[in-house]
Amino acid sequence: MSRQSTAQLPSHDLTVAMPAYNAASTVAAALRSVCDTHDGPILLVDDRSADDTVARARAVVGARLHVVTAPGPRGVARARALALAAIDTPYGLWLDADDLMAPGRPQAVRAALDAGADLVYDAVTLIDTAGRVERDLPMPAFLHGPGRLWRQVERNWLNGLFCGFRTDVARRVGYDPELSTGEDYRFCLDALMAGARIALLDRVGVFYRHGAATLSRNLAVAQANMRRVHRALDGAAAEAGMARAGLPAVEIAYTRAAAAVHRGDAAAALAAAEALLGGAETIAPYGHSADWMGRFLGGTALLALDRPGEAAAWLRAAVAGASQAGDGADVRNNLGVAAARAGDRAAARRAFAEAAERRPGYVDAAHNARLLAQAGGPVAADAWALTRLPLRTVANRDRYDAAEAARRR
Numbered sequence: 374m375s376r377q378s379t380a381q382l383p384s385h386d387l388t389v390a391m392p393a394y395n396a397a398s399t400v401a402a403a404l405r406s407v408c409d410t411h412d413g414p415i416l417l418v419d420d421r422s423a424d425d426t427v428a429r430a431r432a433v434v435g436a437r438l439h440v441v442t443a444p445g446p447r448g449v450a451r452a453r454a455l456a457l458a459a460i461d462t463p464y465g466l467w468l469d470a471d472d473l474m475a476p477g478r479p480q481a482v483r484a485a486l487d488a489g490a491d492l493v494y495d496a497v498t499l500i501d502t503a504g505r506v507e508r509d510l511p512m513p514a515f516l517h518g519p520g521r522l523w524r525q526v527e528r529n530w531l532n533g534l535f536c537g538f539r540t541d542v543a544r545r546v547g548y549d550p551e552l553s554t555g556e557d558y559r560f561c562l563d564a565l566m567a568g569a570r571i572a573l574l575d576r577v578g579v580f581y582r583h584g585a586a587t588l589s590r591n592l593a594v595a596q597a598n599m600r601r602v603h604r605a606l607d608g609a610a611a612e613a614g615m616a617r618a619g620l621p622a623v624e625i626a627y628t629r630a631a632a633a634v635h636r637g638d639a640a641a642a643l644a645a646a647e648a649l650l651g652g653a654e655t656i657a658p659y660g661h662s663a664d665w666m667g668r669f670l671g672g673t674a675l676l677a678l679d680r681p682g683e684a685a686a687w688l689r690a691a692v693a694g695a696s697q698a699g700d701g702a703d704v705r706n707n708l709g710v711a712a713a714r715a716g717d718r719a720a721a722r723r724a725f726a727e728a729a730e731r732r733p734g735y736v737d738a739a740h741n742a743r744l745l746a747q748a749g750g751p752v753a754a755d756a757w758a759l760t761r762l763p764l765r766t767v768a769n770r771d772r773y774d775a776a777e778a779a780r781r782r
Contacts (some may be wrong), residue, residue, distance in 0.1 A: 377492075385413045387464040387483050387537075389474070392452035394420035396470035397429055400580070402504070404433040405417040406473040406580075414439065416459060417470075418452045421445050426470070448547040450556035457544050465543065473500070473580035481576055491542040491569040495578030497533035502584040512575045513767045515658040520620030522571055526611050527631040528762060529558045531578050532769055536561075542569055549605075553600035562602065566610060588689065603636035623654040623663050630670045634761055639677035646671030658767050660698025665691050669704055669763055671727070672711060681714035702759045704734035709741055710757045714756030721745055732764075 389407050400417075407415060417430050420443045431438055441459045443452060457465070457599025464486050468474050478495065485493040499507040509755055511534035516522055524530060534557035546564045548556050565573065608629070615625045630645035650671075659666070672687035688708040692701065709724030722745060728738035737758035744752060 386462050386522070387411075387466055387479055387486075388414040388416050388460045388462045388540075389466050389468055389479065390416045390418070390453075390456040391468050391470050392418045392456065392674060393422065393426050393470035394446060394449075394452070395422045395424050396426045397422070397424040398427050399471040401429045401433050401660055403468060403470050403472060403474070404430055404438075407468060407584075408434065410474060410476045411479040414462060416441065416456055418443065418456045418459070419447070420447060420452045424679065448550070448553055450552050451550045453548045453556065454550065455542065457547075459776065463540055464537065465540050468579065469535060471582045472535070473504075473582070475577050475579060477576075478578040479537075481574060482578070485572040485574060485600040486537060486539060488572075489570060490652055491539045492532050492564055492571045493574060494561075494571065495533060495574040495576055497579045497581040498577050499532075502516050502582060504582070506580075507583075508768065509577065510581075511767050512573050513658060515767075516569050516573055518657070520615055520618030521624075521657075522573070522613040523565060523611070523618055523620050524624065524628060525558075525561055525565065526606070526615075527628045528635075528765075529561075530767070530769075530774035531561065531573075533581055534561060535579055536557060542567075549602075550600065552598050554595050555602060558599075559602045562606065562611075565614060566607070568614075568646050599635050600637055603632055606632065606636075608632060621654070623649070624656055625776040627656050627663065627666055627670075630667070631762055634670065634673065637677075638658045639674045643671055643674040643678065646674060658765075659763055660766060661763065662694070665694050666763065668694070669707070672704075673707055673759060673761060676707070676711055676714065677752075680755070681711045685711035685715055685717075685720075699764060700731040702728040702735050702738060703764045705731065706735065706738045706741065706758070706760050709738070709745075710759055713741070713745055713752065713757070718745065725728075 387723055389411055391403065407733055415437055418441045419427050427440055441455050443455060452665045464483060466479055482493045496512045497510050500512055501507055513530050516530055526776065546560055549559050552559060602623060612629065613626055614772055626645065626648050630642050633645055646667040648658055649663040649667030654663050656666055668687045668691035672684045672691065673685035675687060685708060688704055689709055691704045692708060705724045705728040709721045709728065712724055713721035725738045725742040725745065737760050740758040743758060769780035
C-alpha cells in the first residue's frame, strides 16, 4: 500500500504510544509510519513478547524509542495502563503495533486537543494482513448530531477507537484490566460518563489491519466482554447524560433496549421495546421507525424468554410494517428462528430463504437454513443464529456475508 509523505511538524508535547505483543512481523512498518509524520516521543509497551519485537522496534526508531516492559503477558488493557503511567507529555496518541499511521494524524489530533477536546477519534481505512487497502470506513455522519455520540451505549459506531487524548483525562478514566477485547470501547463509554469532551475527525487517521487472527474478530469473546461492559454501566446515569446532551427521547428509549440486549436482560429489553411500539419517529441511522425497532427487539427478547409463538407474532408485524428501511434480511432471519422454535418448519424455511434472497450470503440465515434442513427433531435454542440488533446501515468493520464468515474461520 502506498502512502503519501508529509512534512513533519514539531509535536514534542505528544507521545505516540504503542502496546505490542509478539508483533515482530508488523511493528517495524507501524513505527516507520509514525516516524514519517511525527518527530516527538514514541513509547512502546512490550507485553513480554517471546519474539524480537523490541529489537525490530529499536532498529527503526533508535534512541528516541522509550520501551516499557510489562512484568508478564497481561493483555492489552494492562499494557495501555502501563503506557498511561509512563507518558510524560500532556497529550498522547494510540497506535497498535499491527496498524499504520496516516500522514498528518498527530498534527490533526494535536490541533483538536489544543482546541479543547479531551479525546479525539478519527476515521480509518481497512487494510488486509498484506497491507492492501480493502475499504474506507468513514466516520458515521449521524454521530455529529446533538448527543449522538451517546449512541455508543447502543453499540460501537466508531470503527477506530485508537484515540488521541489529554494524558491526565485518560489516566482518570483508565482501562478495565480484565477485558481482553473491548477495552477501548469501555474506555470510550467511561469517558462519556465522566463528561469528557470528545471530538470526531472525518479525516482518516489509521490504516487498520484486520484478519482472521485478530482478537476482536472472536465473536464469542467480544460478546462476553460486551456483557461485562454493560453490566457495569450505570444505565440511569447514562440516560441522564444522553438527555443533557440533547439526544432525542426516542433514541434514548431505543438505546435503553439495546443496552438490555447486550447485558442479557431479556425482561428489561422487552419492557423497553414495548415503550417503542406505535412510535412513528425514525431512528437514525437505521431509517426504521420506533415501532419497527420495538417489534424487532421485542421479538428477539421474547425468544430469549422462551416465548417463540409471541416472538413470531411481533416479528411478523415488523415484516408487514408499511415503512421499512434496509433489506429486511435481519428481521426475516429472526422470524425464521421464532417459527422454527414454535414448530412451524415451513414458515421457518420460507423466512430463511427470504432473508438469504434479500442479502445473498447472509451468514445467520445460511447457518439457520442448514440447521433446519439437517435437524431431524428439536434443536437447542442456542444453536440458532440470532441477529441481536438490526444490521447496521453505515460502513463498519464487520460484514454479515459469507466472505466475512470465511475470514473468521
